[in-house]
Amino acid sequence: MRNLIRKTFKKLFKESPSKLSTKALERASNMQRPRAGTPHDWEDYEKYLKEFEKELDQ
Numbered sequence: 001m002r003n004l005i006r007k008t009f010k011k012l013f014k015e016s017p018s019k020l021s022t023k024a025l026e027r028a029s030n031m032q033r034p035r036a037g038t039p040h041d042w043e044d045y046e047k048y049l050k051e052f053e054k055e056l057d058q
C-alpha cells in the first residue's frame with residue numbers, strides 16, 4: 001500500500017512538500033503504532049498488522 005500511495009501522489013509530494021495534506025499522506029503511508037486514540041484506532045491498527053502478516057506469509 002505504501003508504494004501505491006507514493007506512486008499516486010508522487011507529483012504532490014514533489015510540488016508541495018510542506019503542505020498539511022502532503023504531510024498527512026506521508027504519515028498515512030508509514031503506518032506506525034498509535035500513540036493515543038480511540039479503541040477504534042487500536043482495532044484498526046491490530047487489523048492492519050494481521051493483514052500485513054498474512055501478506056508476508058504468502
